[in-house]
Amino acid sequence: MGQRSGRQEGGKKLEVALSKTMEAEEVVQNNTEKDEEAKAKVEKLSSVFGVADLKNGAVGLYNIGLSCCLNSLLQVFLMNTCFTGILRRITVPPDDEQKRRNVPYQMLLLLEKMQCGKQNAVYPKALASCLSIHRVKLFVQHDAAQLFLTLWNLIKKQMKKPELVEELNDLYTICIQEHLACQKCSSETKRNSSMLTLPLSVLDSNSHMLKSLEDCLQCFFHPEELTDQNMCFCEQCGRKTPFLQSMKLVHLPQILTMHLKRFCFEKAAYIHKLSHYLPFPEDLDFSAVLTENQCQADDKEKAAWKYEIFAVVAHSGSTSFGHYCAYIRSLTECKWYCFNDSHVCQVSWDDVKCTYGHSKLHWGETAYLLIYMKKRPQ
Numbered sequence: 001m002g003q004r005s006g007r008q009e010g011g012k013k014l015e016v017a018l019s020k021t022m023e024a025e026e027v028v029q030n031n032t033e034k035d036e037e038a039k040a041k042v043e044k045l046s047s048v049f050g051v052a053d054l055k056n057g058a059v060g061l062y063n064i065g066l067s068c069c070l071n072s073l074l075q076v077f078l079m080n081t082c083f084t085g086i087l088r089r090i091t092v093p094p095d096d097e098q099k100r101r102n103v104p105y106q107m108l109l110l111l112e113k114m115q116c117g118k119q120n121a122v123y124p125k126a127l128a129s130c131l132s133i134h135r136v137k138l139f140v141q142h143d144a145a146q147l148f149l150t151l152w153n154l155i156k157k158q159m160k161k162p163e164l165v166e167e168l169n170d171l172y173t174i175c176i177q178e179h180l181a182c183q184k185c186s187s188e189t190k191r192n193s194s195m196l197t198l199p200l201s202v203l204d205s206n207s208h209m210l211k212s213l214e215d216c217l218q219c220f221f222h223p224e225e226l227t228d229q230n231m232c233f234c235e236q237c238g239r240k241t242p243f244l245q246s247m248k249l250v251h252l253p254q255i256l257t258m259h260l261k262r263f264c265f266e267k268a269a270y271i272h273k274l275s276h277y278l279p280f281p282e283d284l285d286f287s288a289v290l291t292e293n294q295c296q297a298d299d300k301e302k303a304a305w306k307y308e309i310f311a312v313v314a315h316s317g318s319t320s321f322g323h324y325c326a327y328i329r330s331l332t333e334c335k336w337y338c339f340n341d342s343h344v345c346q347v348s349w350d351d352v353k354c355t356y357g358h359s360k361l362h363w364g365e366t367a368y369l370l371i372y373m374k375k376r377p378q
């Protein structure tokens with residue numbers, strides 16, 4: 001609960017920040033209109049950015065010091081043609097200082113560098129230093145789920161063009177309705193919220209290991225009884241009463257990111273990793289996984305809940321010493337690649353399945369973020 005409401009609050013702050021940047025953009029536009037030369041320069045740049053997406057295989061990113069997490073996430077963003085389609089339409093910042101500070105612009109430069117050259121790998125240095133301006137620490141081990149949210153929020157905040165922000169939201173945002181029902185009277189409250197990832201527990205409410213991604217989803221949308229110390233205040237009853245809390249799925253986006261909560265904070269003073277076997281499918285139909293009660297959507301919306309896997313961000317090692325890599329299915333070639341920093345190799349779906357995990361292999365690779373893509377309607 002805390003995590004969700006925290007994210008929502010972040011969303012509000014972001015809206016405020018966004019309106020501020022939009023005001024700033026107006027000022028910038030007025031200035032550039034006077035400066036024909038700068039305008040021409042911008043046009044020249046946007047023609048460079050029109051280069052077609054990745055034709056040949058994939059390009060690695062050098063590790064610049066514990067940057068495997070950042071590298072893996074950048075590959076997931078930049079191999080996604082839905083995302084790069086938006087990225088290519090950003091407004092080029094007017095001066096060098098703003099260029100240096102602009103995350104989407106630096107991502108675009110990196111993408112160009114990856115695609116234009118004949119190198120097997122490139123250095124993401126300029127982007128990394130741009131991120132450090134925005135308080136993303138370098139040379140530290142990040143958590144991929146957290147860094148994904150940080151990156152996404154920075155990209156959205158700095159994209160400026162309202163139509164691109166809207167497209168980015170549409171592309172990634174999951175809509176959920178939270179229901180809270182008093183168990184003593186009939187009162188019920190509903191609240192819509194949006195999320196960027198579905199944070200899925202890999203254990204059930206009795207701390208038993210869940211057996212598949214579908215089970216994790218079932219568990220996430222399973223109603224929870226709030227009793228004893230978790231009781232809520234009911235306005236109708238005028239006192240604290242037991243409540244039934246349930247989540248209903250309203251809308252799923254084109255790119256669906258799920259986060260397997262394999263790092264466990266419970267029952268121990270230290271964080272430990274849950275490495276057990278947890279398979280996830282190549283094709284996933286949400287309307288077949290969830291019950292009628294767990295959805296708040298019409299038939300047309302539900303008919304579009306058919307997904308195929310696009311990428312897996314995998315973690316190996318322990319909580320304190322770990323390494324990330326990304327398995328991504330190239331959308332232009334329909335081939336799987338494993339991006340391990342500067343080292344990129346073609347793999348098969350069977351190789352990707354190695355990230356399902358194994359209870360006895362605590363140092364083995366396990367899927368941490370799962371990114372699915374909506375299938376085109378038949």
Ligand SMILES: [Zn+2]
Nearest residue numbers: 182185234237
């Ligand atoms: Zn009540």
